[in-house]
Amino acid sequence: MSNYKHILLAVDFSEHSKEVVLKAKELADYYQAELSLIHVVDSVPLVDIGYETAMPFDYDLNEIFMNSAKAKLQELARDLELSFKESWLELGSPKTEIVRIATENAVDLIVVGSHGRHGLGLLLGSTANAVLHHAPCDVLAVRLKDD
Amino acid sequence: MSNYKHILLAVDFSEHSKEVVLKAKELADYYQAELSLIHVVDSVPLVDIGYETAMPFDYDLNEIFMNSAKAKLQELARDLELSFKESWLELGSPKTEIVRIATENAVDLIVVGSHGRHGLGLLLGSTANAVLHHAPCDVLAVRLKDD
Numbered sequence: 632m633s634n635y636k637h638i639l640l641a642v643d644f645s646e647h648s649k650e651v652v653l654k655a656k657e658l659a660d661y662y663q664a665e666l667s668l669i670h671v672v673d674s675v676p677l678v679d680i681g682y683e684t685a686m687p688f689d690y691d692l693n694e695i696f697m698n699s700a701k702a703k704l705q706e707l708a709r710d711l712e713l714s715f716k717e718s719w720l721e722l723g724s725p726k727t728e729i730v731r732i733a734t735e736n737a738v739d740l741i742v743v744g745s746h747g748r749h750g751l752g753l754l755l756g757s758t759a760n761a762v763l764h765h766a767p768c769d770v771l772a773v774r775l776k777d778d
Numbered sequence: 779m780s781n782y783k784h785i786l787l788a789v790d791f792s793e794h795s796k797e798v799v800l801k802a803k804e805l806a807d808y809y810q811a812e813l814s815l816i817h818v819v820d821s822v823p824l825v826d827i828g829y830e831t832a833m834p835f836d837y838d839l840n841e842i843f844m845n846s847a848k849a850k851l852q853e854l855a856r857d858l859e860l861s862f863k864e865s866w867l868e869l870g871s872p873k874t875e876i877v878r879i880a881t882e883n884a885v886d887l888i889v890v891g892s893h894g895r896h897g898l899g900l901l902l903g904s905t906a907n908a909v910l911h912h913a914p915c916d917v918l919a920v921r922l923k924d925d
Contacts, residue, residue, distance in 0.1 A: 654916075661808055745910060745917070760907045763892060763919050769801075770892070772910050772917045 635662040635769075637716070639738040641669050641729045641762070644703050647775040648744055652711055654773055655742040664740070665716040669732050670704055671725040672696045693722055726761035734767050745772035782809040782916075784863070786885040788816050788876050788909070791850050794922040795891055799858055801920055802889035811887070812863040816879050817851055818872040819843045840869055873908035881914050892919035 640655040642648050659666040674693055701720055708715065717736070721728040733741050745759040763770045787802040789795050806813040821840055848867055855862065864883070868875040880888050892906040910917045 760911055763910055764907055766919075766921065769921050770919045772913075772919070774913065774916050 635659075635664045635740045637665045637667065637736065637738050638662070638740045638742060639667050639669060639729070639733050639736070640715075641671070641725070641741060641743040642704075642707065643670070643744060644700075644707075645744065645746070645775060649707075649711070650775065651742060651744040651773045652707065652713070654771070656711070656713060658740070658742070658771070666713070667717040667719070667736065667738070668704065668708070668713075668715045669719040669721065669729055670700050671721045671723060671728040672700050673725065674722050697722060725758045726765065729758075729762050730765045730767070739768045740771060741766055741768060742771045742773065744775045746775050782806075782811045782887045784812045784814065784883065784885050785809070785887045785889060786814050786816060786876070786880050786883070787862075788818075788872070788888060788890040789851075789854065790817070790891060791847075791854075792891065792893070792922060795854075796858070797922065798889060798891040798920040799854065799860070801918070803858070803860060805887070805889070805918070813860070814864040814866070814883065814885070815851065815855070815860075815862045816866040816868065816876055817847050818868045818870060818875045819847050820872065821869050844869060872905045873912065876905075876909050877912045877914070886915045887918060888913055888915060889918045889920065891922045893922050 635658065638655055638659045640652060642652060655666060658664070672693065697720065704718060704720060707713070708718075719728075719732050721732070729741060729743070732738070741762060743759050743762055759770075759772045763772065782805065785802055785806045787799060789799060802813060805811070819840065844867065851865060851867060854860070855865070866875075866879050868879070876888060876890070879885070888909060890906050890909055906917075906919045910919065
């Protein structure tokens with residue numbers, strides 16, 4: 632069989648995301664694979680209300696979220712003493728960006744958290760599903776507790 | 779982290795299903811987990827055409843498919859020198875049966891093949907997706923070549 636050589640860990644910052652990180656790390660250690668990291672910030676369009684934007688144009692939510700995510704990624708890597716081959720912070724559709732990065736970087740296993748189907752879980756669960764459906768490689772969906 | 783203790787391998791008999799089996803076997807060896815096997819035969823309803831059944835009632839396609847699947851499962855286990863904790867051959871909806879067996883048997887990782895989205899792959903890919911969405915545990919979807 633072909634062992635995994637490049638594992639892409641897709642993280643959100645939910646309460647249980649450390650479980651996903653640790654499982655990806657253990658698999659990377661076992662297969663002696665390179666481990667890379669991706670987090671995707673859902674892009675936030677300016678909402679147009681009756682031909683008026685909901686917020687002033689110089690107020691860039693995407694930039695704020697990206698800066699916050701960057702800090703969280705660095706914190707995560709530091710806390711878990713992880714070193715990654717590459718680390719991507721992307722803005723856009725999570726499933727699209729995860730699949731794109733995996734395809735462009737010869738990833739052979741994507742590790743992603745999967746929530747239940749209620750509340751926020753529905754969104755994240757759908758992302759895991761979409762990644763599975765479109766991924767060019769294997770996908771390990773780590774079931775996260777929703778409590 | 780919690781290691782896997784009971785891995786459920788869901789097999790179809792597609793050309794590349796041995797890849798899925800071997801990955802499940804290697805993970806079971808690594809985690810020293812028990813490995814169980816399931817194959818689900820899609821139930822075939824008698825098709826009713828203009829109030830007449832399409833085939834005589836004493837002609838049971840399901841039984842024929844189940845017997846064929848049973849032989850293939852034994853052949854697979856023999857060829858790959860596998861021993862399973864348990865082996866289930868179920869009749870019904872693949873996603874429903876896989877999730878049911880996983881739930882009833884404290885499975886913590888389901889390994890299932892995932893095809894592309896075209897042709898037969900659409901059906902099988904959907905099964906992997908549905909399993910992911912409803913599974914009580916982690917799911918490893920092994921991408922199968924569709925060529």
